[in-house]
Amino acid sequence: MALLPLTAGAQDTTTVKGQQLQEVIVNANNAQRRIGAVQIGAEQIQMKELTSAPALFGEVDVMRALQLLPGVKAESDASSSFQVRGGTAAQNTILYDEAPVYNIGHLAGLFSTFNDNALAGATLYKGLVPAQYGGASSAVLDIASRTGRTDRWGGNASIGLLSAKGSIEGPIVKDKLGLLFNVRRSYVDLFMKMIDDYRDNSLYFFDANLKLDYKMNNRNRLFLSFFASHDKTALSDMVDMQWTNLVGSLSWLHQFRGQSTSQTTLFASSYDTDNGINILGMNIAYLGHIRHAGLHHNFRFVWKRHELNAGLQTMLTDVKSAEWTRWMNHEKEQRKAWDNSAWLNWQFTPSKQWSFSAGVRFNAFSALGGPYYYDIDEKGNITWLYKRTKNMPVKTHITIEPRVSMVFQPTEQWSVKAGYSRTSQNIHALRSQSTTTPFDRYTISTNLVKPEVADQWSLGFFYMTPQQDYDFSLEGYYRHVDNVLDYRDGISFASAIEIERLVLAGEGRGYGAELCARKNSGRLTGWLSYTLSWSQTRIDGISQGQWYDANNDRRHDINIVGTYQLNKAWTLNATWVFNSGQAFTAPSAKYQLVDNYIYYYAERNGYRAPDYHRLDVSATWTKKISKGRLTREWSFGIYNLYNRYNAYLIRFEDSQYGRGTKATQYSLFGIVPSVSFNLKF
Amino acid sequence: MKKYYIFFFSAILTLFSCEKEIALDYHQVNPLYVAEATITQDGTKVQITTTQDVTVNTRDGHYVEDAKVVISSKKDYYEEELKYTRNGIYTGALKGEPGYTYDLDIYIGDKHFTSSSTMPEAPMVNSFRFAWMKMMSQRFLFGDLRVQDTPDQNSYYFMHIYRNNVGYRWAVMTDEKNRNGELQQLFQCTTEKKMDEGDSDALRDGDNIRLEVRAIDKRSYDYLYSMQVMDNAGTNPIANFTGGLLGYFSACNVVNYQYTFRRSEIQEE
Numbered sequence: 001m002a003l004l005p006l007t008a009g010a011q012d013t014t015t016v017k018g019q020q021l022q023e024v025i026v027n028a029n030n031a032q033r034r035i036g037a038v039q040i041g042a043e044q045i046q047m048k049e050l051t052s053a054p055a056l057f058g059e060v061d062v063m064r065a066l067q068l069l070p071g072v073k074a075e076s077d078a079s080s081s082f083q084v085r086g087g088t089a090a091q092n093t094i095l096y097d098e099a100p101v102y103n104i105g106h107l108a109g110l111f112s113t114f115n116d117n118a119l120a121g122a123t124l125y126k127g128l129v130p131a132q133y134g135g136a137s138s139a140v141l142d143i144a145s146r147t148g149r150t151d152r153w154g155g156n157a158s159i160g161l162l163s164a165k166g167s168i169e170g171p172i173v174k175d176k177l178g179l180l181f182n183v184r185r186s187y188v189d190l191f192m193k194m195i196d197d198y199r200d201n202s203l204y205f206f207d208a209n210l211k212l213d214y215k216m217n218n219r220n221r222l223f224l225s226f227f228a229s230h231d232k233t234a235l236s237d238m239v240d241m242q243w244t245n246l247v248g249s250l251s252w253l254h255q256f257r258g259q260s261t262s263q264t265t266l267f268a269s270s271y272d273t274d275n276g277i278n279i280l281g282m283n284i285a286y287l288g289h290i291r292h293a294g295l296h297h298n299f300r301f302v303w304k305r306h307e308l309n310a311g312l313q314t315m316l317t318d319v320k321s322a323e324w325t326r327w328m329n330h331e332k333e334q335r336k337a338w339d340n341s342a343w344l345n346w347q348f349t350p351s352k353q354w355s356f357s358a359g360v361r362f363n364a365f366s367a368l369g370g371p372y373y374y375d376i377d378e379k380g381n382i383t384w385l386y387k388r389t390k391n392m393p394v395k396t397h398i399t400i401e402p403r404v405s406m407v408f409q410p411t412e413q414w415s416v417k418a419g420y421s422r423t424s425q426n427i428h429a430l431r432s433q434s435t436t437t438p439f440d441r442y443t444i445s446t447n448l449v450k451p452e453v454a455d456q457w458s459l460g461f462f463y464m465t466p467q468q469d470y471d472f473s474l475e476g477y478y479r480h481v482d483n484v485l486d487y488r489d490g491i492s493f494a495s496a497i498e499i500e501r502l503v504l505a506g507e508g509r510g511y512g513a514e515l516c517a518r519k520n521s522g523r524l525t526g527w528l529s530y531t532l533s534w535s536q537t538r539i540d541g542i543s544q545g546q547w548y549d550a551n552n553d554r555r556h557d558i559n560i561v562g563t564y565q566l567n568k569a570w571t572l573n574a575t576w577v578f579n580s581g582q583a584f585t586a587p588s589a590k591y592q593l594v595d596n597y598i599y600y601y602a603e604r605n606g607y608r609a610p611d612y613h614r615l616d617v618s619a620t621w622t623k624k625i626s627k628g629r630l631t632r633e634w635s636f637g638i639y640n641l642y643n644r645y646n647a648y649l650i651r652f653e654d655s656q657y658g659r660g661t662k663a664t665q666y667s668l669f670g671i672v673p674s675v676s677f678n679l680k681f
Numbered sequence: 682m683k684k685y686y687i688f689f690f691s692a693i694l695t696l697f698s699c700e701k702e703i704a705l706d707y708h709q710v711n712p713l714y715v716a717e718a719t720i721t722q723d724g725t726k727v728q729i730t731t732t733q734d735v736t737v738n739t740r741d742g743h744y745v746e747d748a749k750v751v752i753s754s755k756k757d758y759y760e761e762e763l764k765y766t767r768n769g770i771y772t773g774a775l776k777g778e779p780g781y782t783y784d785l786d787i788y789i790g791d792k793h794f795t796s797s798s799t800m801p802e803a804p805m806v807n808s809f810r811f812a813w814m815k816m817m818s819q820r821f822l823f824g825d826l827r828v829q830d831t832p833d834q835n836s837y838y839f840m841h842i843y844r845n846n847v848g849y850r851w852a853v854m855t856d857e858k859n860r861n862g863e864l865q866q867l868f869q870c871t872t873e874k875k876m877d878e879g880d881s882d883a884l885r886d887g888d889n890i891r892l893e894v895r896a897i898d899k900r901s902y903d904y905l906y907s908m909q910v911m912d913n914a915g916t917n918p919i920a921n922f923t924g925g926l927l928g929y930f931s932a933c934n935v936v937n938y939q940y941t942f943r944r945s946e947i948q949e950e
Contacts, residue, residue, distance in 0.1 A: 197818040235816050280812055280825050280950055282865050327858035327865070490907025490919035585915030588708045589732035591715040592740065593928055594841060595848020598908060600732050600927070601917050602710045610703060645699050660738040665703045 031464040031471035031520055038347060038355040038407045040417035040458050041126040041475065043069055053561060053575050053616070057162045057639070057674050062119060063104060063112035066141070068559040068575060070514040070529035071126050071475070075552070077648050077668045080105050080112035083552050084126045085477055086510020086535030087138025090429030090440065091452065094141045095133075097225040097249045099267035102290050103438055104245075106186070106205040106231055113229035113245060117156065117167045118182040118209035120146040126477075128419040128458050131343035131359030131403050132298055132309050137425040137454035137481050145225050147213035148180030158633075160676035162186050163205075175215070182209040200236035205229070223251040231438070241275045243438040259302040268293040273438055287323040290427065290442055292316065294339075307347040309359070315339045319427065321443045321499045331497040336368040336391070337444045339426065345403070353409055361401040365426040366393035367446045376448065378541075380488060380501040395447040399424040414463040417475075425452040428485055430499060441499055448500040450483040473516045481508040486539055506539025508550065526562035533557070542604065549583040549605040556580040571620045581608030584650060590661065597654035597661070610665065612646040614639075633678040643671040707735040714745065714792070716922065718930040720783050720800070721895075725752050725773035727763055729787065732927070744769030749788040756781050777932050779803070785930045787922075794924040800932035801896040804838055805829040807863055809892055809938065811884075812948045813873070822876070822884070822947065824868035828894060830856040837902035839933065840866055843891040844884065844942075853897075853905045876944070890940040901931035 033044070045066065053065040063080040066072060073083045081089035081104065094101045096114075104113045125133060125140040133140045153170030165184035172179050185206040192198040207229035214222040227247040234240040249267040256262070269292050276285040294315030301308040317339055323332040345359030367373070369388030373395075377383050388394045405419035426445040431437070445451045456479040464471035485503040495502055512533030519525050535550040542548070558578040565571055586607040587599030618637035625632055645667035653662045712731035719726055729745040750771040753760040763771035777783065777800040787794045807827040813820045830836055836856040842849045850868040858864060871883040879885075897905070900921065907918040921929040 201817060238814070238816065279814060280823055280865075280867055282867055328860070328862060329858045487916060489916040490903075490911060491916070492910035495906070495910065586705060586707065587735050588710045589713070590735055591713075591730060591732045591743075591927060593715070593717050593908065594851050594905075595843070596851070598918075599735075599911070600710070600713065601911075601915060602708060604915065606708065607705065645701065647703075650703070661735045663703050663705045664700050666700045670699065 031468040031518070032412070034471060034473065035413070035415045035462045035464055036355075036407065036409055038349075038357045038417070039125070039128065039130060039405050040407070040419040040460050041071075041128040041477070043124040043126070045069070045122045045124060053573060057111075057160065057672060059111050059160055059162055059674075059676075060116045061112050062114050062116050062122070066122075066124065068529070068561050068577070069124070070473070070516040070559075071477075071512075071531055071533075072124070073531070073552070073554070073557055073579070074577075075109075077646060079109040081109060082139075082141075084124075084139035085456070085479055085512065086508070086533055086550065086552070087454075087479070087481075088429075088431075088550075088552055090431065091136060091138035091425060091454075091481075092141060093133070093136035093139075093425075094143065096143050096227055096247050096269075097145050097223070097267070098251065098265045098296050099247045099249050099269040100135065100292055101227075101245060101247055101269060102271040102442075103243060103440070105438070106207070106229065107203075107233075109437065111162075111205075113205075113207050114143065115165060115167075115182050115184045115207055115209060117165065118145055118180070118211070118227075120144040128405060128421045128456055129403065129423060130309065130357065131345035131361040131401070132311060134313075134341055134343075134361050134363055134401065134423060135339075135425060135427070137423055137452040145209060145211050145227070146180055147211055147223070148178035150175050150178040150213070150215070154681055156678060156680040158676060158678035161674050162188060172212075177215070178213040180209070180211040180213075183207070202232050202234040205231040219255045221253045221255075223249075223253070225249045225251070238279050239277050241273075241438070243273045244271070246270045246272075260300060262299045263297070265296045266294075267296065275439070283325070283327060285323075285325040286439070287320065288439075288441065289318070289320045291318040305349045309345040309347075310343065312342040313340070317427070317444060319442050319444050321441045322494075322497055324494075324497060333443075333497050333499060334371055335444050335446065336370060337426070338366045338368060338393070340364045355407045355409075357403075357405040359403045361403070363399045363401065363424055363426075363451075364396055365399075365445055365451060366396040367444055368392065369394050373447055374498065374500075376501055380491070380496075382498065382501070395445075397426065397445050397451045399451055399453060413466065414461070417458075417460045417462065419456075419458050421456050423454050423456075425454075428452065430485065430487075430493065430503060439493075441493060443499045446500065449485070449503075450505065452481055452483050454479060454481040456480075467521070469519065469521045471518050471520065474513065476513045477511060479508075479510040481510075484508040484537060484539075486537060486542060488541065504539050504541045506537060506542070508535070508537045509547075510535040510550075523565045524562060526560070528561075529557075529559045531557040548603060551583055551585070551605045553583040553605065554580055554608075569621050569623055571622070573618045573620070575616045576613070577616075578611065578613040580611055582612075582647075583607070584609055586650070586663070587652060587661070590654065599652060609647045609650060614644055614646060615641045617641055629681065631678075631680040633680070635674075635676045635678070637674045637676075639672040639674065640669055641671065645670055709734060712743075714787075714789055714794070714926050716787060716794070716926055716928040716930070718750075718785055718796070718928070720752065720773075720775060720777040720798070720932045721935045722776055722778075722803075723935075725761075725763060725775045725777075727771045727785070727787070727930075729769045729771065729789070740768075745789060747789070751786045751788075753784045753786070754781055755784070777934070779934060781932070783930075783932045787926065792924060794922045794926035796900075796922045796926075796930035798901055798930050798932035799898045801834075801836065801898060801934055802831050803934040804831070804836075804894045804896040804936055806892070806894055806936060806938065809940075810948055811870070811942070811946070812950045814950050820873035822870040822872065824850065824870055826866045826868070826892070826894075828864045828866070830859065830861050830864055831896065832861045835899065837897045837899055838864070838866075839895040839897050839901070839905055839931075840868075841893045841895075842868060843893065845889050846891070849890075851909075853902055853909060855902065884942050884944075886942065886944050888942040890942050892938040892940070893935060894937075895931070895933040895935045897931050897933045901929055901933065904929040 067074040122143045148169030150171045155168035157166040163186040167182040169180040189204040210226040212224040229245045247269040251265040272289040296313045298311035317337040320334040341363045343361040347357040349355040369392045370390040375384040401422040403421040407417045409415035430441045458477040460475035516529045518527040535553040536547045538547045560576045583605035588602035589600040620635045647665045648668045649666040750763040763773040782799040784797045841851040875883040904921040
């Protein structure tokens, strides 16, 4: 969001003056800040950190780098989505310049849709979020796009194994109006055209980012931001799968005398899926979307040791959970909602040792009339259908969400932080796997589905060495969520168009500890993080109403990230990732029906996949040429250096010929070398 | 949709992926009773077994021989206790008639399980064929079944392909996709590569193919549909019997067709 860098800049104008916005993030993110910031569980992330980790196929991916932070987990090898403190990726909100974004994956999730060239930085709130943020029962990732230079034109061009990208930036009006435009496209499909067997198929993605920054005067600034991403995968005329993100925002920042600011943003976003199959005359088409349009206003008042944030947001939401055309049958479920929020957050620093933050967010979410709503019995059968006046509230859910956080810092070197927050979520995703796919179905809070409401408590200890060369943190948390959804027994994604018939609601809980040690200076920098966590669910009607492990539960996560500056030209990076086995469901018995072995599942997610680990390395060579006007960069990487096949999917097979039950592990990637070239000008 | 997506995505990822068998320490549970019960126009048949450990590959010792099985029809107050034959199978002379509802009671020790089912009109098969579909560099063999929907009623179908009298592929469908019209069901059988390699799962020249199509009621359909999707969801099918008995009871109208598989007769698409 644009507020973040500008606000940070307003706090320290000597730092921000004459610098690019992304540098503000870099400067803000040091050990001192980690020790002293009042918000526990918040990670302000440098682009440098996000782009230094070795990349799959040489494709720099900020979301995959994010997965290396303490308390943050990757969903799988095939997903750029992330999970925080026992929550699922669907319980996170991702904001791109204030607008919500969904399904941030290219190639069904292998790579994120965010081009690193377009981003200034990001802040990840791991559950304990200031009152200005809402809409997520787990974490909020607030991404700020970068603004273009206003002093001279420049840009870069790069090519990797999968895609090529380019950017251009510069002053449309010098020192007044800056432009940044980024575009990226995969080019595998161009080679497919050369092979007879693949000629009629499509497999590509692209994304584009545009940012305009208009300095009206010393106190007023306008930002126009636009982001689009698109994926298409097709097998001649048999299968066609497409998904598209469109995001736009217009933001006005006003700076009052002193450090107070106000920011008003108009935003809109849309995520659409469009998929069709035509095999041997069988025609099936599936559509879905999530669309938002809204206005966000935040007023930030700074006076002496006080900082007050107050604001409101109004947003229209349109969710098409599914539209199916299967032969002659056409079904659609589409719902609209009006979502209103207001917040007040007060931060007070009475002394050098103490700092407090307290806030409250009010949210009123109204499902709107127009389409049919219904009641269901305990088996999920519809018992009553009713229709209300179009665009009039059918059901309004009001949540009041208090948040408090404090830091006690007796010396500059160490601190203790504690916090509590309540958050809610009214967009619910329904997935049949533990990972995000482009075909997840979404629904809103209605007369049947209540908002997910999460309460989280957190406590942390932070320490840094006198010269800030090293810093350490230990955080613990407990999280409880009401109204989490899971499938009924014997029900799948496409069992019924009415999504509320497929699910049961219950509660979830997660607890754990996160340890992080960082080395901040010298030739070798990096961090080691360890997360110990539990995540469980309890739903009446599933597993006899007992607590069971969530399908994203895994006990241990270790990430080691290192960067070594060999000399001016060469930088070496390495990452080692270890996860203990993820929970999954396996049969505990079997029986025969219709001449097939049928598995009996005694418990959900009662088994553990094999441990996951891999080592990635990369080396980057950088050289300035043409008297420093150009920078050449070669990057060589190896993903999964020791070629370990980690489990992506485990399936069970039986045969009527008596070979017995076989558990088969499917892995996505072995060793994957890569190379990319980048030219900056 | 998700099934096709996973199939398609998996095909693309074969360029990078690999698979291997892994060892799992399966949890053990006490055996549960299972019944597969049908009444057709030809008679009544119920097989009662118990669940077996995942690692056990023989059904010996899992047949239930001491159950009391009673089928009844309220419409003509008929009641019959089925006779035990072998391998947990109980048979009866009662033949199903369309429109009749039948109740099944199973007594094992002090346990009592019940279910009921209504027999629909006979299904009508329009055509069945095998066809090749080429996707990228692979050719996939599909069975393509067309059924004419029974008019003016909600219809449910269970389709089963037997290969040399052993179940090979099965599916269920409703008529909601094209009510009163022609319905289509595709069975993805194998790939050309697997046929060339002589894979045991691939069809071979001379295989005896029996296509069985049953018209079933909604309750049976709900059970079999939930059984069909449970692999993806990792859940058990919904209950068809009261009392915790696994399996289902279906009053079904059955038609059968026999073929001899010839690779040369597979149609190109």
